[in-house]
Amino acid sequence: MSELTLGALYGAVTLVVMFSGMPIAFALGVVATGFMYFFMPSSSLDTVTQNVYEEMASITLLSIPLFIMKGAAIGKSPAGRDLYGAIHAWLHKVPGGLGIANVFACALFAAMAGSSPATCSAIGSAGIPEMRKRGYSPGFAAGIIAAGGTLGILLPPSITMILYAVAAEQSLGRLFLAGIGPGVLLVVLFASYAVHRARKEYKLALDIYEKGGEKAASLHDEHFTLAQKVEMLPRVLPFLVLLIGVMVALYGGFATPSETAGLGALLALVLIAIVYRVWRPKDLAPILTSTIKESTMLLMIIGMSLFYSYVMSYLHISQSAASWVVGMHLSKWLLLAVILLMVIVLGFFLPPVSIILMTAPIILPPLKAAGFDLIWFGIVMTVVMEMGLIHPPVGLNIFVIKNIAPDIPLKDVIWGVAPFVVLMFVAVILLCLFPAIATGLPDMMMGAK
Numbered sequence: 001m002s003e004l005t006l007g008a009l010y011g012a013v014t015l016v017v018m019f020s021g022m023p024i025a026f027a028l029g030v031v032a033t034g035f036m037y038f039f040m041p042s043s044s045l046d047t048v049t050q051n052v053y054e055e056m057a058s059i060t061l062l063s064i065p066l067f068i069m070k071g072a073a074i075g076k077s078p079a080g081r082d083l084y085g086a087i088h089a090w091l092h093k094v095p096g097g098l099g100i101a102n103v104f105a106c107a108l109f110a111a112m113a114g115s116s117p118a119t120c121s122a123i124g125s126a127g128i129p130e131m132r133k134r135g136y137s138p139g140f141a142a143g144i145i146a147a148g149g150t151l152g153i154l155l156p157p158s159i160t161m162i163l164y165a166v167a168a169e170q171s172l173g174r175l176f177l178a179g180i181g182p183g184v185l186l187v188v189l190f191a192s193y194a195v196h197r198a199r200k201e202y203k204l205a206l207d208i209y210e211k212g213g214e215k216a217a218s219l220h221d222e223h224f225t226l227a228q229k230v231e232m233l234p235r236v237l238p239f240l241v242l243l244i245g246v247m248v249a250l251y252g253g254f255a256t257p258s259e260t261a262g263l264g265a266l267l268a269l270v271l272i273a274i275v276y277r278v279w280r281p282k283d284l285a286p287i288l289t290s291t292i293k294e295s296t297m298l299l300m301i302i303g304m305s306l307f308y309s310y311v312m313s314y315l316h317i318s319q320s321a322a323s324w325v326v327g328m329h330l331s332k333w334l335l336l337a338v339i340l341l342m343v344i345v346l347g348f349f350l351p352p353v354s355i356i357l358m359t360a361p362i363i364l365p366p367l368k369a370a371g372f373d374l375i376w377f378g379i380v381m382t383v384v385m386e387m388g389l390i391h392p393p394v395g396l397n398i399f400v401i402k403n404i405a406p407d408i409p410l411k412d413v414i415w416g417v418a419p420f421v422v423l424m425f426v427a428v429i430l431l432c433l434f435p436a437i438a439t440g441l442p443d444m445m446m447g448a449k
Contacts, residue, residue: 003320025300028308065295066261071113073268080122086232099194106148120149120400143416146397150386155183167360177442305357318361347388379438390417
């Protein structure tokens with residue numbers, strides 16, 4: 001059997017097993033073990049557990065559970081609600097200020113928590129009811145939170161980027177820095193759309209009121225005194241200081257990513273104890289339980305994905321697929337377009353973690369041979385995977401939104417996120433035209449490669 005035929009069989013069996021409903025981690029492990037049994041020496045089965053352990057025994061991966069604990073500590077506290085309230089109070093007079101407040105709150109919370117679902121849940125539970133109360137349509141309210149939540153995998157500290165750094169053997173510090181510019185770009189695009197859309201939402205609310213409907217809060221003259229605005233800051237500032245401190249420790253060379261993650265997790269626990277009095281065992285139990293569950297799930301997926309890639313490499317499937325792609329002699333940008341299209345299709349079914357670890361051995365060698373900067377590509381790929389978080393059929397953030405706002409029809413949520421998918425596509429185009437959006441900051445702070 002040729003290597004390409006074996007690769008096609010490997011992919012087909014993987015899809016069949018995944019569509020059977022088996023959890024992703026176990027599906028990848030079953031397929032890898034099965035092909036190891038039939039196509040590799042029988043003695044290799046004795047090394048399955050060793051292979052999985054060795055693939056996970058990376059000092060960089062150690063930072064993942066610690067960043068998850070930091071995110072859980074912030075996400076399980078009222079920090080998201082307070083952050084949203086403070087930003088709304090300061091921006092409520094700006095046209096579309098409520099939408100902008102949601103975008104900014106999502107961006108800041110994503111940078112503190114590093115988790116897309118946690119951002120959606122924490123900001124959405126406060127932001128969606130407030131937007132609907134002020135006359136915004138349910139679909140738009142859901143869409144802006146779902147899209148803002150995707151910033152959790154782009155803005156540092158991003159677990160997705162940690163995995164890409166491991167798979168691509170790239171500097172995690174450079175990758176984190178490279179995510180800041182595109183993250184700001186997406187915040188600007190989302191906020192600009194919120195300002196544009198606010199006029200339409202205000203007109204709809206006014207039409208409903210004039211036809212005898214309930215008067216939306218946005219039609220009232222809302223007012224916050226300076227004292228009220230200032231009162232909201234003390235609970236928010238400590239977490240912003242934590243965010244800045246973690247970034248300084250990491251980029252200033254004072255600590256490794258794992259040490260930074262540990263410091264961030266410890267300080268987050270201290271802050272919620274001081275600010276919100278969350279220190280009793282019964283208060284900490286949900287945080288620790290959530291950390292253990294999410295870390296176990298993620299590390300199982302990581303271990304099995306890397307084991308899956310190891311078998312694929314041993315059978316020369318990944319090398320043959322990469323050679324086949326190179327042998328097509330596609331132009332540089334057509335090659336990039338084909339690979340990104342493949343990532344979009346995979347995003348219909350798989351989370352970003354699995355996409356990175358399964359495709360890296362195949363797509364990175366041709367891209368490197370074509371002259372692409374792998375740091376830059378990691379950012380572009382992350383933005384494309386952000387789309388997967390808000391487009392069906394998987395669309396993890398869509399289902400998080402449905403969980404916190406179950407009365408909003410799924411159809412409205414999907415239509416609400418559609419404009420933001422378009423804006424992410426615009427961001428990808430801008431990154432291709434102006435790569436310095438991603439590479440400029442790491443080159444300036446760490447020197448050109």
